[in-house]
Amino acid sequence: MQNADTTKYIIHSKISADGIIERPDIVGAIFGQTEGLLGSDLDLRDLQKTGRIGRIEVVVNAKAGKTKGTILIPSSLDKVETSILAASLETIDRVGPCSAKIEITHIEDVRATKRQQIIERAKFIFRGMFDENLPESQEIADEVRQSVRVEEMQYFGKNKIPCGPAIFDSDAIIVVEGRADVLNLLKYGIKNTICVGGTNVPPEVAELTKKKDTVTAFTDGDRGGELIIKELVQIANVDFIARAPDGKSVEDLVQKEIVRSLRQKVPVEQVIDKYVIRDQAAPSDNGRISRVTKRKERRPAPDVKRVGASQVPRPSREPRARDNRKNEPREEREEEPQTEQAVVPKSKIPSSPENKRFKGHATDLIGTFSARFLDGEDNVVNETAVRDLVSTLKDYEAEVKTVVFDGVVTQRILDIAADKGIECLIGAKVGSVTKRPASVKVFTAASL
Template identity: 45%
Template sequence: MQASETTKYFIHANLRADGVVERSDVVGAIYGQTEGLLGEDLDLRDLQDSDKISRMEVDVGSSNGSSRGTVTIGSSLDRVETSVLAASLETIERIGPCEATVEVELVEDVRTTKRKEIVERAKYIHREMFDGAAMGTGEMLDEVRKGVRKGDITEYAGLPAGPNVKDSDAVLVVEGRADVLNLLKYGVKNAVGVEGTDVPDTVAELTQDRTVTAFLDSDRGGDLILKELGQVADIDYVAHPPDGRCVEDLSGEEINEALRDKRIFGGSEASDGAESGKEPAGARKTDGTESTEAGERKRTEAVETEGTGEAGEPKNADETEGEQEELPFVEKLRDADNGEAVLLDGERHEVGRVECDDFAEALRNGDGEVDSIVVGNEIDQRVLDAASQGNVETVVGSELGTVVKKPLDINIVTETELP
């Protein structure tokens, strides 16, 4: 007998009649002799109409002038009600014209039966279906690292590279495959290995429209590769591992530190960076994941422009130091309320203030006079999208929030990058 979704128990009873009876006689006897016996709440017809008991299953046969058979009834009642209903079957004394007896053999709990099936199936699964021996935590971590390193490494023009080299706005140039693999291990996916001092033309072409950091060993091989890169490629920054260490052996923390301490490559800027030991203005820090340095050149040019006079002549150091605290971006950021956007024109004069939720419409109605925006909270994707549509050149905020895609035409500046 199939259980319905609500069936909890099956009542199994045996019957015996002193004569020949058929199924209809058994069903009629059960309904007729229990009617009114248990009251309206446990009337069999009402219970069946409301689907609280199932249709009776009767199997009866006759031989030698007597009949024997079984009765099965499914119940959705609780345990007590089901017990009372089962006991009522044993009050039946006649079936058709014959004397008869009915005896309850078993009340089966459907859930217990299912639990037994679950246990037996679980034993089989545990014994037969587990693939391989148990793996320890250390083995699990090693296996994942191995899979990540092998799965992520790709090729760029035949050279070992991370999967994001092709589309990333910022690229790390390293010496070889081992360096690329170690960077992948710690989440840096935009590195390409030059595989020797003969820098391929494809790498030189790759550096023309990207922000490029040369991340090379502090040895003779690294120096030679850097020298050649300086002749054939467009390198923006240089980073080195600690003395006596190689890029392929660095930990994640050491990689982060080396990239944070990168310096502008070539010219007086490199000398200034080396003497101060500080990261150049406009350079964005990395957290050990992929380096995202789009717009670095633009910020560097902006810093260089701010350091000249009206005629393009360099200002002396005293003048520059005296004016840093008066830069409009710093003042506007400090003055902006949380959730407020300050709109500036090309001369950095304030042209208006709006709520961040409304400044997209303000840009559409601003006739292109807004050149920069200072937001009083973090810079998120919504702010950048609206700024890009409004042809805004610079967005300044307290910090960079969740950004999926950075517009290439916008100079993004956070509070830590301001003088």
């Protein structure tokens, strides 16, 4: 009998005879005519007794006085012995009283068939069982992380505003747009966040920003994020502004992008022109923003340039200047010197040599948002971005006498300059400054 465990190959052959023959005739002819043909080692009877040849299967069909059929012989021999045995079958030329012919069609490798069945079954098991019952390790980690993030989220105020757990105790907070932004920042360990839920900023958030030392607005890089910042700077106390990359949302950022965006935050004074709506005259709780807006409305740019130019004697133009001022209302004539004095005091107006010293640096930096540190001989000793000016200047140890930068001169920069012994500050504009150190001269690029 055929042993399915040991069968390696199956010899497929076909037989045709000129008369009517049956299965026992064919099997007897195979054993009888191959006996002693290949020696004792390949005798079919001995091979079948030892199990190296299986049961010979014969299927015949007689029609019109002729017989045709197929013969299958299982073999556990090696390839060479199986090939010799198959070739010996083709020597049979007579079955019973009829002439016959046996032809080998092919030899089937049973192990190859089994291997193909194993592959197909393995595919089914992998697709149907692993995908449904065994999640990937990353999926398990994400599921656990998501549950932790949801558990860490807390709510602020009577309106249950989503926020991080550190929002109550931290002196520095980050204001984002929506609940998904808070969840994404919690995912990367940033827990001092609170959301505004859209352009309608809740009063609780506005009041909270006035109680914190540092407030950073972190919004999406689209039009909606810009509108939220415009509302925040009007009704809340915002110190820094951070934006996601153009076209991206905070909830979609990865850790590297979040850290980069927060490091590139800029002081609100540096971009106040972009986000403050100057046409609105409504009072603002944020006194700093209101003063900046009012100062910008009262200060005409041409007057600043005229003050710098008035230091150079020009007798031929003085009568015409006086005639023009006669036609101006008295209140405007009285107020104008005060506004010009606030921007560029007469005691700090540069002389002609100083114009030549700093004007080249100020011109080079226009539109670059960069800053240059100059020593006592006006040599450039360092350059940095305006957004990093405060931290770089605070930690800088070498001698710096002049700082030229494409940004707004703020009270904070003035105080650091006085502590560092800096003599001159040249910026694009002068912001909300209430205390001017006597040791620091302040210029604007327009007055050079």
